[in-house]
Amino acid sequence: MKSSPPAPLSIGQLAQRAGVATxxxxxxxxxxxxxxxxxxxxxxxxxxxxxxxxxxxxxAQVVGLSLPQIKAALATLPEGRTPTKADWARLSSGWAPVLDERIAALQRLRNRLTGCIGCGCLSLKACALYNPDDAVGESGAGPRLLDRPGTS
Structure with a gap:
């Protein structure tokens, strides 16, 4: 005898089980x-x-993926079934380069945190060491030195 499919979840039940707001x-x-x-x-x-x-x-959000990236990943999964361990392994392996770049950026930030913030403002005494003649200011606003790979 076949069993009936499990009852669907209400939005409140799904929110409670998933730990997210409705x-x-x-x-x-x-x-x-x-x-x-x-x-x-x-x-x-x-x-x-x-x-x-x-x-x-x-x-995926905790990893730091954007909603368009998450949507693209979910689009590769079949509708109407739970993603499997193999689905997760396939998708998450493609995120390794994204995570590696985020880790590298955080390491650069950590290594520069006690020194120059790389803003190009010359307001810190150490800026003369990192940004002589305000050369970094010519490349745009914001923490330009932190955005460059290899500047840790």
């Missing part, structure tokens, strides 16, 4: 990251596999 779920749905349906009474309801998709979205 407004976040509405936003994810509006952006095409998750999909639900409406009950006969007009209430949002979601299949249980959407819980895993929300967990995937949250993990």
């Amino acid at each position: 407004s976040a779920l509405r936003f994810y749905e509006a952006e095409g990251l998750i999909a639900g349906s409406r009950s006969a009474g007009g209430h949002r309801q979601y299949p249980r596999h959407v819980l895993r998709r929300v967990a995937f979205i949250r993990a």
